[in-house]
Amino acid sequence: MPLGTLDRTPPPFFKQGPSALSKLMVFSALALFLMVADVRFRITQPLRQAVGTVLYPLQWTVLRPVLLLREGGEYFEALRDAQALEAQARAKLAQQSQRANQVEQLAQENARLRKLLALRERITTPAQAAEVLYDAQDPYTRKVIIDKGLTQGIEEGSPVIDESGVLGQVTRVHPFIAEVTLITDRDQSIPVLNSRTGARSVAFGDPTGAHAGALELRFMAGNADVQSGDLLTTSGVDGIYPPGLPVAKVDKVERRADSAFARIYCVPQALVDGARHVMVLKPVSAQIPQRPPAEPVQPVKPQKKGPGGVSP
Helix, strand or coil: CCHHHCCCCCCHHHCCCCCHHHHHHHHHHHHHHHHHHHHHHCCCHHHHHHHHHHHHHHHHHHHHHHHHHHHHHHHHHHHHHHHHHHHHHHHHHHHHHHHHHHHHHHHHHHHHHHHHHCCCCCCCCCEEEEEEEEECCCCCCCEEEECCCHHHCCCCCCEEECCCCEEEEEEEECCCCEEEEECCCCCCEEEEEECCCCCEEEEEEECCHHHCCEEEEEEEECCCCCCCCCEEEECCCCCCCCCCCEEEEEEEEECCCCCCEEEEEEEECCCCCCCCEEEEECCHHHCCCCCCCCCCCCCCCCCCCCHHHCCC
8 A cells, every 4th residue: 555545643542632622612711710700809919919029120120221211311301491491591681680780870860860850759669479379260261369368468459460571450359369360361451551652552351362362452543653572561541550561562463454443462471371479569549649639610600691782
């Protein structure tokens, strides 16, 4: 008989054990039982803890390069940010130093001119520091809560500023906290003065639309002398804000042929979205003389006319 025709399978007499399908079903059921038992009774938890304890040194060693690369990237990123902040601080310090060198001379000149013209001294406004606690609950308004109230002498209507400019105004006072409405609130307005031209106007909050978080100069003529980059300061004519405080810078001027007024958008100088420490000033109205009462107008008595329409 040729070798290729031999049946190489063992005879049935030598076959032992269950079939492959039976083994698959048994081990599948055992695996399912172990999974359910582990979820319910956590029978493999000690084994896991032992394996984790044995493998922890290996895991610690393998993770070192990953953590080193991650911390290195965070270090260089923090270093770059710190260098950028240092450059900004140095530039700002240089500007302040340049201005400080001129303060004494300008103060002397100002004092001489005021004495020469017999003008009243510039208002010195008392102030106290406060900290912003949180934003107001109403999402449709721009208000913050500070940690000073009636017990600290905070008055309703007091101006609030930060290190960059006017932040807002106290609109509600409680015993230990106070509510500050930011200048970008839609119901807030502030009289301003263009430091370049000396023109007075009123800035309104514009928290909605494409210019959210900005201010708008309304009712300005289309041919008004307003340019992008003009600095707006408080005019002091409202009896609330001291004059000369930075408010905003003109960002965009839109002049339309179909409208008599220009659309002027401004960027606030103060950190209206991230201020933490602020100064609360006393209202200027408490430091300036009160307006004299209006004199009553005497009615004019009609004159009697004599004969012929001639007054006697």
